[in-house]
Amino acid sequence: MASLAFSLEKRVAISAVTRACSLTSIVFQNLVKNETLTKGDKSPVTVADFSAQAVVNAILAKAFPDDPIVGEEDSADLRTPSTDGLRKHLTSLANDALHLPLRSAALGDDVAEDASWGIGPDSPVRSTDELLTLIDRGTYEGGPRGRMWTLDPIDGTKGFLRGGQYAVGLALIVDSVVQFGVMACPNLPVSSTDPDGEKGCILVAARGQGLEQRPLSNLGLSKALRQPQTLPPLSSIALLESLEAAHSSHSFSGLFSKHMGITAPPLRMDSMAKYACLARGEGGLYFRMPTKGSDYKEKIWDHAAGVLFVEEAGGVVSNLRGEPLNFGLGRTLGDNHGIVACFKDLYPQVMEAVKKAKEEAKDE
Numbered sequence: 405m406a407s408l409a410f411s412l413e414k415r416v417a418i419s420a421v422t423r424a425c426s427l428t429s430i431v432f433q434n435l436v437k438n439e440t441l442t443k444g445d446k447s448p449v450t451v452a453d454f455s456a457q458a459v460v461n462a463i464l465a466k467a468f469p470d471d472p473i474v475g476e477e478d479s480a481d482l483r484t485p486s487t488d489g490l491r492k493h494l495t496s497l498a499n500d501a502l503h504l505p506l507r508s509a510a511l512g513d514d515v516a517e518d519a520s521w522g523i524g525p526d527s528p529v530r531s532t533d534e535l536l537t538l539i540d541r542g543t544y545e546g547g548p549r550g551r552m553w554t555l556d557p558i559d560g561t562k563g564f565l566r567g568g569q570y571a572v573g574l575a576l577i578v579d580s581v582v583q584f585g586v587m588a589c590p591n592l593p594v595s596s597t598d599p600d601g602e603k604g605c606i607l608v609a610a611r612g613q614g615l616e617q618r619p620l621s622n623l624g625l626s627k628a629l630r631q632p633q634t635l636p637p638l639s640s641i642a643l644l645e646s647l648e649a650a651h652s653s654h655s656f657s658g659l660f661s662k663h664m665g666i667t668a669p670p671l672r673m674d675s676m677a678k679y680a681c682l683a684r685g686e687g688g689l690y691f692r693m694p695t696k697g698s699d700y701k702e703k704i705w706d707h708a709a710g711v712l713f714v715e716e717a718g719g720v721v722s723n724l725r726g727e728p729l730n731f732g733l734g735r736t737l738g739d740n741h742g743i744v745a746c747f748k749d750l751y752p753q754v755m756e757a758v759k760k761a762k763e764e765a766k767d768e
């Protein structure tokens with residue numbers, strides 16, 4: 405990334421999500437079962453989701469005090485007597501992550517941290533009340549105009565709980581367009597060709613400036629990423645999709661794959677790491693179809709960074725009607741219907757196969 409556009413956002417966002425990851429790893433190693441709650445929509449949320457949102461919001465609040473935040477979590481469930489222990493744990497986890505030593509320019513100027521963001525060993529200790537208020541900085545309603553951040557403190561909480569893929573995702577939206585995004589994937593192999601090798605990477609993109617990846621173990625080591633420019637044969641394409649059958653219809657994607665002529669088994673994984681994989685050239689196609697009867701509305705924080713990554717890597721993303729995802733409708737993608745992301749050259753064929761699969765599904 406040669407240009408200076410979004411250079412401050414990049415330093416701040418890398419600092420925020422990597423500090424959040426330090427605490428999610430600690431929580432995973434010591435996971436206490438009674439610190440996982442079930443939300444109103446039946447999805448799980450852990451002390452790590454809440455603490456990671458507090459950490460990222462604390463840093464954004466200092467570095468960009470005027471920017472609103474659309475974050476997944478809020479503090480309502482934390483304000484009951486039964487969550488005393490969880491609140492206490494959140495307070496120590498978030499303070500520990502914010503107090504980690506400052507990473508210096510020795511790693512490279514583009515990741516050097518700044519004490520004025522309220523981080524480092526000399527930063528103030530945040531009280532529980534302050535941290536709950538920071539979590540609630542994420543309650544912004546979103547909308548078509550202005551600058552706003554969108555945050556998923558743990559995307560793929562189910563993946564996180566089972567030791568699978570999860571991500572901390574943060575993106576900057578300006579006038580409905582995703583301009584900048586970071587995604588930290590602590591369990592994603594650094595090299596797609598070495599699945600048993602080192603795990604943990606962070607991907608960063610700014611619109612028009614390409615996509616880069618750094619290992620979480622060495623933030624100073626940046627590598628530019630691009631999808632392969634030539635379309636691979638269909639026999640080598642694998643469809644990336646949710647592990648959770650309740651999040652994306654596996655039966656419809658099976659029909660779709662048949663009409664595409666895809667023969668490889670699907671690559672199923674939790675979280676927005678699927679976008680990171682696709683942007684790195686893995687799989688070749690990401691597919692998401694609502695399950696029958698589902699009235700779930702996709703959230704902007706689950707897709708903003710990933711969509712930018714795929715576009716910066718030279719791919720295309722749309723809903724299953726062929727329309728671009730709209731990040732200016734509020735906290736959700738509105739009546740968006742499904743998602744597909746793939747190589748540009750593959751896209752016309754994909755839309756044709758979607759049409760055929762829909763026709764066949766109607767007849768069933």
Ligand SMILES: Nc1ncnc2c1ncn2[C@@H]1O[C@H](COP(=O)(O)O)[C@@H](O)[C@H]1OP(=O)(O)O
Binds near residue numbers: 647652676
């Ligand atoms: N019923 C649902 N349908 C689709 N996505 C859902 C549903 N419930 C939760 N999600 C969100 O889907 C994403 C995971 O998708 P995938 O299955 O592709 O990994 C997560 O963001 C998860 O939220 P969360 O951030 O709380 O984990």
Ligand SMILES: [Mg+2]
Binds near residue numbers: 448449
């Ligand atoms: Mg959740």
Ligand SMILES: [Mg+2]
Binds near residue numbers: 559
């Ligand atoms: Mg999510």
Ligand SMILES: [Mg+2]
Binds near residue numbers: 558
């Ligand atoms: Mg989440």
